[in-house]
Amino acid sequence: MAKGRRTFIVGGGCTAFIKPRGLRSTEDMGLEAATKALLDAGITYDAVETAYVGYCYGDSTCGQRALYSLGLTHIPIANVNNNCSTGSTALYQANLAVKHGQVECALALGFEKMKPGSLGTNFPDRVPPIALLHERTETVEQESLGENHGPGAPRMFSNGAKEYFQKYGGSIEHLAQIASKNHKHSVNNPYSQFRDGWSVEQVLKAPKITNELTKFMCSPTSDGSACIIVASEDFVHAHHLENQAIEIVSQAMATDGPEAFESSSAMEVVGYQMTKVCADKVFKDAGFADGQGRDQVGVVELHDCFAANELIMYPALGLCGVDEAHKLVERGDNTYGGKFVVNPSGGLEAKGHPLGATGLGMHFYIAMQLREWAGPMQAPGLFDIADSRGKYGLVHNVGLGGAVVVSLLRRPEFYRPGGEDGRKRLGYNHAHECRPVTIKDVDRVKSKKHSPFVLQHAKL
Numbered sequence: 001m002a003k004g005r006r007t008f009i010v011g012g013g014c015t016a017f018i019k020p021r022g023l024r025s026t027e028d029m030g031l032e033a034a035t036k037a038l039l040d041a042g043i044t045y046d047a048v049e050t051a052y053v054g055y056c057y058g059d060s061t062c063g064q065r066a067l068y069s070l071g072l073t074h075i076p077i078a079n080v081n082n083n084c085s086t087g088s089t090a091l092y093q094a095n096l097a098v099k100h101g102q103v104e105c106a107l108a109l110g111f112e113k114m115k116p117g118s119l120g121t122n123f124p125d126r127v128p129p130i131a132l133l134h135e136r137t138e139t140v141e142q143e144s145l146g147e148n149h150g151p152g153a154p155r156m157f158s159n160g161a162k163e164y165f166q167k168y169g170g171s172i173e174h175l176a177q178i179a180s181k182n183h184k185h186s187v188n189n190p191y192s193q194f195r196d197g198w199s200v201e202q203v204l205k206a207p208k209i210t211n212e213l214t215k216f217m218c219s220p221t222s223d224g225s226a227c228i229i230v231a232s233e234d235f236v237h238a239h240h241l242e243n244q245a246i247e248i249v250s251q252a253m254a255t256d257g258p259e260a261f262e263s264s265s266a267m268e269v270v271g272y273q274m275t276k277v278c279a280d281k282v283f284k285d286a287g288f289a290d291g292q293g294r295d296q297v298g299v300v301e302l303h304d305c306f307a308a309n310e311l312i313m314y315p316a317l318g319l320c321g322v323d324e325a326h327k328l329v330e331r332g333d334n335t336y337g338g339k340f341v342v343n344p345s346g347g348l349e350a351k352g353h354p355l356g357a358t359g360l361g362m363h364f365y366i367a368m369q370l371r372e373w374a375g376p377m378q379a380p381g382l383f384d385i386a387d388s389r390g391k392y393g394l395v396h397n398v399g400l401g402g403a404v405v406v407s408l409l410r411r412p413e414f415y416r417p418g419g420e421d422g423r424k425r426l427g428y429n430h431a432h433e434c435r436p437v438t439i440k441d442v443d444r445v446k447s448k449k450h451s452p453f454v455l456q457h458a459k460l
Helices: 026-041 062-067 086-097 131-146 153-170 173-186 201-204 231-237 274-284 307-316 325-331 347-350 354-370 422-426 437-443
Strands: 008-015 050-053 075-080 105-112 225-231 246-254 297-301 392-399 404-411
Touching: 008 026, 008 086, 008 231, 026 105, 026 404, 026 422, 026 437, 050 086, 050 354, 062 075, 062 105, 062 422, 075 086, 075 297, 075 347, 086 105, 086 354, 086 392, 086 404, 105 274, 105 354, 131 153, 131 246, 153 307, 153 325, 173 201, 173 325, 173 347, 201 325, 201 437, 225 231, 225 354, 246 274, 246 354, 274 307, 274 392, 297 354, 307 325, 307 392, 325 437, 354 404
Parallel strands: 050 075, 050 105, 297 392
Antiparallel strands: 008 225, 008 246, 105 225, 246 404, 392 404
């Protein structure tokens, strides 16, 4: 079992994820997401004792700049950059601070303002840290897979899918089914960047990006922000949040092992074993025996940066046997009516992928599922079991280079719906309604120690 005390998600907020057109600043997106999270939790910024802020594309101290609009309270604010797992890395740090008694309440914020097109480096004067992974995937192509094409990231994940197909079966059609499933889910998500609901045929006919991936199988670059507030059990009870607190039952982070570079496996290059190690630890820390517990999961937000990654991460997370991922897709066990609902938000492929916000958005969506606030996105049957705590929600957020965070969330035994909750405080159900915040909203949650000079620069 994991050491430390129990921790809970008590507040969450999200902006719409939008095409990267330079329409919003990171500080304004961050202010919106954090304001929603504070309103959801029914607290002001004065209750926050430490904050971790994640982003990949921005100058140092962007986190302070975003949170200073809410107050200048002398709390520690640390900025986090961990590739595509940046948002969950910020949450991991915030959760540890509460779990081990450093603070009673911590805030994790993530945002990104990106450029259109495929990801690239902002530092052309040096070798990027994932260059060795590119080298390995090209070597694997030469040794066993055959030559691929396309930008670096989709090419690596495409190779992972091809290796899976060669070893276990499946085809590009399975990737199209995954992508179409996610795009159809996104139709119900007003925060989603794309809500087109592409069919399998439309996915397959989209422009080819690599040998195995079409455009609609790939996540877009995005602008957006998300925020999660974590608190102790004492804090939950003191602030009467039993009607919405969701427990972080277990959470872990892992990085690469030697197999990423030494195994001649394209699946390992993109983090198969890294995810497996992390997921196994999470379920063990939750009290399950080896390989157990997955049948108690009902809803999942899985890092589908590409449809290929969703396919090969099903077995890495233990949702099926290593040779059964394509069969899981065929059975429909990744959508409504199946064993799991995977990416009810639409996933990265449809919802968008602002790197610093992605992982926090995933936790936002799962927390709202477990509150049963998700409206048309709600996964059915989460509480149709004898245990009043219901099924677990699983979050998986991975970044090449590499780092992965896996979280297992559940309602606590003291959960009591009813009374005033975040929906009343915001004035609507922000789990499935996307609205902007106003300066009046900010006034309700800002610290007593705020700067009118800073706040006057906010553009909401």
